[in-house]
Amino acid sequence: MSLLIYGTITSIILALYTVGFSLTYGISGLANFAHGALYILTGYSVFSFLNQLGLPYFLSAPLSVVIIGFLGFVLYWGLLLRVRGVPLAELIVTFAAGVAILELLMWKGFYGIQYSLPLFVRGGVKLGGVAVDYQRLFVVGTGMVLVVLLYLFVHYTKIGLAFRGMAQNERTALSVGIESDWIGSLSLAVGSALAAVAAVVVLPLGMMESAIGYEVLIYALAVAIIGGLESTPGMIVGSFIVGFGQVATARYIGPKWMIIVPLAAIIFVLVIRPSGLFGKFKELEERI
Amino acid sequence: MVRGGQKVYRKHVRGGDCMRKRIFLMVLCIGIIMSFVITSSPLVFGQTKPAQPAKPAPAAKPEPAKPAQPAKPIIIGVPTSLYTPFGRNGLKAVNLAVEEVNAKGGVLVGKEKRPFKVVVTDTRDGEPATPTHDALMAYEKLILEQKPHAVLVAPFRSEALIASMDLVAKYKIPQLGTIAQTPAFQRQFKTDPEKYKYLFRVTTDATVPGMYLSRALDLLKKDFKLDSIYILYQDTLWAQAFAGVVRKHGQETGWKEVGYDAYAAGASDFSPGLTKAKEGKAQVIAMMWDVPLGAGIFAKQYVAMQVPSLLIGFIPPIAAPEAVKTVGPEVEYSLSVEFPVGASLPLKKLPKTGEFLSKFKKKYGTLPEAPAVNSSAYDSVFILAQAIERAGSLDADKLVAALEQTDYKGVSGRIRINKEQHTAIFGDKDPNETGVAVVFQWQKDKMGNLVRVPIYPDFVAEGKILLPPWMK
Numbered sequence: 074m075s076l077l078i079y080g081t082i083t084s085i086i087l088a089l090y091t092v093g094f095s096l097t098y099g100i101s102g103l104a105n106f107a108h109g110a111l112y113i114l115t116g117y118s119v120f121s122f123l124n125q126l127g128l129p130y131f132l133s134a135p136l137s138v139v140i141i142g143f144l145g146f147v148l149y150w151g152l153l154l155r156v157r158g159v160p161l162a163e164l165i166v167t168f169a170a171g172v173a174i175l176e177l178l179m180w181k182g183f184y185g186i187q188y189s190l191p192l193f194v195r196g197g198v199k200l201g202g203v204a205v206d207y208q209r210l211f212v213v214g215t216g217m218v219l220v221v222l223l224y225l226f227v228h229y230t231k232i233g234l235a236f237r238g239m240a241q242n243e244r245t246a247l248s249v250g251i252e253s254d255w256i257g258s259l260s261l262a263v264g265s266a267l268a269a270v271a272a273v274v275v276l277p278l279g280m281m282e283s284a285i286g287y288e289v290l291i292y293a294l295a296v297a298i299i300g301g302l303e304s305t306p307g308m309i310v311g312s313f314i315v316g317f318g319q320v321a322t323a324r325y326i327g328p329k330w331m332i333i334v335p336l337a338a339i340i341f342v343l344v345i346r347p348s349g350l351f352g353k354f355k356e357l358e359e360r361i
Numbered sequence: 362m363v364r365g366g367q368k369v370y371r372k373h374v375r376g377g378d379c380m381r382k383r384i385f386l387m388v389l390c391i392g393i394i395m396s397f398v399i400t401s402s403p404l405v406f407g408q409t410k411p412a413q414p415a416k417p418a419p420a421a422k423p424e425p426a427k428p429a430q431p432a433k434p435i436i437i438g439v440p441t442s443l444y445t446p447f448g449r450n451g452l453k454a455v456n457l458a459v460e461e462v463n464a465k466g467g468v469l470v471g472k473e474k475r476p477f478k479v480v481v482t483d484t485r486d487g488e489p490a491t492p493t494h495d496a497l498m499a500y501e502k503l504i505l506e507q508k509p510h511a512v513l514v515a516p517f518r519s520e521a522l523i524a525s526m527d528l529v530a531k532y533k534i535p536q537l538g539t540i541a542q543t544p545a546f547q548r549q550f551k552t553d554p555e556k557y558k559y560l561f562r563v564t565t566d567a568t569v570p571g572m573y574l575s576r577a578l579d580l581l582k583k584d585f586k587l588d589s590i591y592i593l594y595q596d597t598l599w600a601q602a603f604a605g606v607v608r609k610h611g612q613e614t615g616w617k618e619v620g621y622d623a624y625a626a627g628a629s630d631f632s633p634g635l636t637k638a639k640e641g642k643a644q645v646i647a648m649m650w651d652v653p654l655g656a657g658i659f660a661k662q663y664v665a666m667q668v669p670s671l672l673i674g675f676i677p678p679i680a681a682p683e684a685v686k687t688v689g690p691e692v693e694y695s696l697s698v699e700f701p702v703g704a705s706l707p708l709k710k711l712p713k714t715g716e717f718l719s720k721f722k723k724k725y726g727t728l729p730e731a732p733a734v735n736s737s738a739y740d741s742v743f744i745l746a747q748a749i750e751r752a753g754s755l756d757a758d759k760l761v762a763a764l765e766q767t768d769y770k771g772v773s774g775r776i777r778i779n780k781e782q783h784t785a786i787f788g789d790k791d792p793n794e795t796g797v798a799v800v801f802q803w804q805k806d807k808m809g810n811l812v813r814v815p816i817y818p819d820f821v822a823e824g825k826i827l828l829p830p831w832m833k
Contacts, residue, residue: 075632083632189687206666284489284627324637328593328625328631329623332627
């Protein structure tokens with residue numbers, strides 16, 4: 074029972090890591106390798122608002138989400154616009170931006186046990202005899218709400234429909250007046266904001282350090298690649314595969330091998346089925 | 362994806378959008394400036410700790426107290442990982458000791474008194490995924506550019522320490538290691554004592570806290586009849602050795618082993634292990650970990666999962682002075698080993714520990730955050746000073762011979778060197794004979810505040826182990 078519950082929680086955490094990355098790529102074809110850096114930057118932003126400015130949690134968290142979303146927007150117009158259309162250059166630029174953010178945090182000395190976000194609510198409940206703290210329940214709730222909200226957003230709002238139009242066919246979207254750079258920048262902003270939301274709910278479970286940025290990026294990549302880079306259902310399935318894969322590895326092989334699961338999964342999927350389990354963009358070999 | 366040329370077409374198609382673009386560019390500039398201000402401003406991202414970590418490039422450290430020192434300084438190199446609290450606090454402890462030495466006029470070298478001068482490089486070997494080669498390059502850069510007469514503290518990660526032994530032997534620079542704990546150091550030393558004679562360790566190795574933890578397990582068995590244990594350790598050299606000692610002792614003294622698991626140093630989820638401990642009804646969880654991130658996550662997960670086991674071992678966030686603030690009141694009853702004494706816990710029965718820690722707090726505004734090895738870093742400066750005065754020279758071979766004669770009573774106990782392996786001798790019987798460590802437990806004092814109470818060895822104990830009410 075513990076394995077089931079904690080495996081599910083781990084999987085939803087992975088889904089939260091990935092949803093922003095997957096959304097951005099699905100809409101604009103932009104692999105945002107600064108995703109992990111923006112995630113951890115959110116944590117430090119909340120920490121600063123709480124401890125330096127003395128703002129309450131319910132203000133610090135949303136403010137940080139907005140700021141990080143805006144940073145994603147600025148990243149697009151400031152850095153990515155010049156290299157749009159060249160996937161490798163986009164990847165390098167976002168990766169460089171991510172590394173710059175993480176190394177800046179290291180250089181400024183943002184590490185130590187004091188860098189930790191408080192839990193929203195202390196305490197927990199027992200589910201099937203297994204103790205689960207309220208924060209983890211909040212993570213699960215946030216994950217589920219986020220998926221529902223995203224569905225409603227992309228199906229019932231103008232911007233969401235524009236996102237879907239861009240994702241289906243950029244030229245056709247252009248021809249009906251959907252401007253690709255604006256939508257691309259908005260998708261990066263929304264993706265970054267989603268990373269920030271994930272940070273706000275997940276980071277209180279542990280400590281903060283810039284190394285987490287690299288870890289989140291690897292997990293987001295693994296889950297997105299397994300599930301299919303443009304597919305939301307694929308992303309959810311991918312997160313459960315990696316989450317339960319890690320838990321099972323720890324249980325039956327050894328905990329020190331857990332860290333290999335997402336990396337092995339990336340290699341395995343790229344070799345067997347490069348478009349991912351639910352990927353729409355099929356490689357030539359898969360189509361034949 | 363639309364290529365660049367088609368963007369020009371779109372510009373013409375859009376026609377007169379100049380005003381909109383200007384407005385947009387203004388907003389963008391304001392946004393960039395705002396983001397920069399908010400994310401980089403000291404007002405928002407001010408440090409919550411008083412001291413800044415040292416810059417990566419070698420930099421001069423505090424000048425001698427008497428500014429007008431005409432004598433050429435003795436250069437002390439400190440190549441270590443400033444990312445870790447052990448490296449940061451070790452450097453602070455060295456600087457503190459250097460100031461004291463220099464305030465007394467410096468070190469007598471032959472007939473001349475010369476001050477110490479500290480030069481630092483950040484080897485980054487404590488950071489996840491830093492290749493050992495990078496750490497060695499930083500170390501070698503320090504040696505070639507700064508030409509230190511001796512090295513203190515040394516690399517943080519045991520793997521980096523072992524890798525650096527050939528480098529140190531090549532350049533023949535006396536090194537007094539005060540962090541890395543692996544017993545592999547002794548094994549490597551013994552392969553060629555003449556080659557590696559420049560290397561010393563003046564702190565514990567992992568077998569010492571292992572021994573102390575084993576004694577704590579004996580007390581738990583004797584006083585409370587506890588007998589089931591889950592051991593979880595970081596998959597690095599020092600922790601493997603530490604856990605190995607505890608495991609062996611547990612097997613020899615009848616402890617039932619619920620599990621014995623290694624986790625990667627970068628692990629961020631310990632729920633499988635905590636689940637195993639809980640399902641296996643482990644009465645004690647022994648953990649050995651030094652990476653702050655993982656230790657902090659473990660501590661929070663342990664609390665969140667309400668695992669009904671007594672926590673024992675070396676988990677820095679739980680053992681640190683600020684543990685109650687960062688982890689919470691759930692640290693109560695946890696047992697930690699601090700090695701050697703004086704690293705962060707002042708002991709009433711060993712006044713030198715209190716003196717060092719109050720000097721540290723006075724200078725830096727806070728106690729050391731890491732419950733290990735800081736006192737060794739402090740002692741190492743005086744050990745080096747005495748060795749230089751005995752040798753009457755900075756010649757490396759003479760210094761090595763003098764260091765082998767070390768007999769220094771410092772914060773960490775009496776430090777003498779085992780000449781066959783160039784390590785300090787530690788025990789648990791008498792601080793006037795050997796270096797010593799301490800096991801303490803978080804307990805509530807009469808006012809209801811959580812404080813760290815030393816419980817072993819007897820010569821420093823201020824209380825007894827208390828069993829949590831949920832284990833009675």
